[in-house]
Amino acid sequence: MKPLVLSAVAGAAALAAGTAFAADDTRLTTVLERGSLLCSGHNGSFLGFAEVDDQGNWKGVDIDLCKALAAGLFGQSDGNLEIVPISWAQRWPALQSGDIDVVIKVSGWTQSRDTELNLAYSRPYFIGAFQVMAHAETEAESVADLDGGSICVSAGTSTERVLASYLESHKIDAEIIVFEKGDEVRTSYFGGRCDGLIEWAPSLAAARVEAEDPSAHVILPDVLELEAEGIIVPEGDPDWLDVQNWMLNSLWYAEAQGITSANVDEFKANPPSTTVGKFLGVTPGYGERLGLKDDWAYNMIKEVGNFGEIYERNIGSGSPYNLPRGINALYTEGGVFYPMIID
DSSP states (O other): OHHHHHHHHHHHHHHHHHHHHHHHTSHHHHHHHHTSEEEEOOSSOBTTTBEEOTTSOEESHHHHHHHHHHHHHHSOSTTTEEEEOOOTTTHHHHHHHTSOSBEEEEEEOOHHHHHHSOEEEEEEEEEEEEEEEEEGGGTOSSGGGGTTSEEEEETTSHHHHHHHHHHHHTTOOOEEEEESSHHHHHHHHHTTSOSEEEEEHHHHHHHHHHSSSGGGEEEOSOOOEEEEEEEEEETTOHHHHHHHHHHHHHHHHHHHHTOOTTTHHHHHHSOSSHHHHHHTTSSSSTTGGGTSOTTHHHHHHHHHOOHHHHHHHHTSTTSSSOOOOGGGSBGGGTSSBOOOOOO
């Protein structure tokens, strides 16, 4: 019996040592030791999600999530965040090589990416519907009316696959014209190179707002597919994935509790419950379990606000795009999102 006991003890020790090594080798440790977060940007504009303003500053939903993550890790994003412009096709090689630490780039959760590219996904933070916008002069009322025409799409994206599959299954003979950069896709469409442009409905609406004559473009009613967009990290790094999931959870939890960038100090000074106090770092535990400071959620909310604030500022009522939240709202407002329990 003793050799078996010793063997079991040795095995447990080896497992513990392996676990300790894995914890030390996580991307979280790398980022904290470096003192900065390398977050994905776009090598062009993706209106409402990642774009550069007139002063050369990045803004958008994805950029605010990068800022939130950096603020949670370091207390503030200023001086601790680098936005790395990359193309859609560069996302996975850049993540796997360490050129970026995380992909926050409205990236869809697909089976091939999940099983073949060694990627791990957070909970979705946005549900997008793929639709096609067409020049009004084509008189198209559906995608089928673009038979014999052409549709622009970004290279290396799930959008390209969705379009190809839809055209094939519906026996629509339309040419797919592929471009590397998001700006090139839209420029080519608005320049008349393509009859149609496929993107998410929110992005199409944003692009139409920016058009010289918005009335010259119509978003066709066909929904080609729905796609869940998540934050992506390398597979096999659960600590780093946990941080992404609980960052999103923090933004939804704050929204559900009515905690905003404007009143978060009041909530912290006088928490209405022990859970809110723990969430904001008044009492310990919420950050420590993740390897972060306990006030990490407070720092995120203070800098970028809750998820509702991020949405409205960038693509909702506080933006030029004025896109209703719809399915992307909290469940209490008819959407599909909800915060997980904080204990």
